[in-house]
Amino acid sequence: MDQHDQLEQKCKAAFNNFEVEPPAPVWDAVNRELHTPRRQFSIWEYLDPTAFFSNRRARLTGVFTTAIVILFFVTVYFLSLDRHVINGHAYTGDRRLISGTAILFTVQDKCKPWDSVQFYRTVPVDANGYFYFKGVDDGNYLLRIEPGYQPENTDQFIASWYDMHGDPAQSHVIVIDDEDVRTDVHLIRKDHLQTGP
Numbered sequence: 001m002d003q004h005d006q007l008e009q010k011c012k013a014a015f016n017n018f019e020v021e022p023p024a025p026v027w028d029a030v031n032r033e034l035h036t037p038r039r040q041f042s043i044w045e046y047l048d049p050t051a052f053f054s055n056r057r058a059r060l061t062g063v064f065t066t067a068i069v070i071l072f073f074v075t076v077y078f079l080s081l082d083r084h085v086i087n088g089h090a091y092t093g094d095r096r097l098i099s100g101t102a103i104l105f106t107v108q109d110k111c112k113p114w115d116s117v118q119f120y121r122t123v124p125v126d127a128n129g130y131f132y133f134k135g136v137d138d139g140n141y142l143l144r145i146e147p148g149y150q151p152e153n154t155d156q157f158i159a160s161w162y163d164m165h166g167d168p169a170q171s172h173v174i175v176i177d178d179e180d181v182r183t184d185v186h187l188i189r190k191d192h193l194q195t196g197p
Contacts, residue, residue: 085180086133090145092157092187096129099148102185104133107140107173117142117168141174145185157187164188 086104090097102123108116125131125145143162147153161171164186174181 083135083137084176086136086141086143086174086176086183087131087180088183088185089129090125090131090185090187091129092147092153093189097125097145097147097153097157097187098127098129099150100125100153101146101148102131102133103144103146104136105142105144105168107142136176138176141176142168142171143174143183143185144168144171145187147187156189156191158190160185160187 090100090102102125104120104122105117106120108118120141121133121136123131123133125148131145144159145162146159147157158166160166161168162174162183162185163172165171166188174183
């Protein structure tokens with residue numbers, strides 16, 4: 001019996017170091033390796049410059065940036081295709097019209113524009129008499145300026161077609177082909193209208 005006890009003690013003494021519990025940080029490290037937590041996406045992490053240029057994120061960012069740039073230029077190209085600008089000033093005598101409306105009409109028949117006039121678009125005339133039509137398609141147009149409701153406008157001037165015509169049959173046709181058009185319109189004074197006999 002004593003020999004058995006001595007043998008048991010010798011075995012325990014020999015394997016004593018193998019039974020020592022590892023320190024707690026070791027188990028924590030093993031647990032982290034076996035059960036990696038799912039990472040939560042954070043906008044701040046995405047904007048972090050140190051993590052921004054990782055391979056996957058850099059490729060993804062490059063693809064999105066390239067797609068946006070291409071989309072921008074394609075949009076600009078198609079919006080500017082065969083589209084032009086008509087702009088200018090409206091005058092009341094020697095002064096610029098201080099308010100009003102510019103109206104653009106399309107014309108199908110250049111020889112008889114009054115037979116084929118269709119409304120196209122309106123823009124305001126600002127305090128400097130300036131009007132600006134953008135994105136105008138190729139074609140033939142008539143331009144009409146209507147004065148605002150200020151007494152100095154409505155009491156002295158009538159709505160006029162380009163240029164200085166009260167009748168669209170006598171107005172000038174604006175032709176838009178390859179380039180923008182700048183033109184001024186002079187409104188007709190009421191006292192210049194011819195009255196019947």
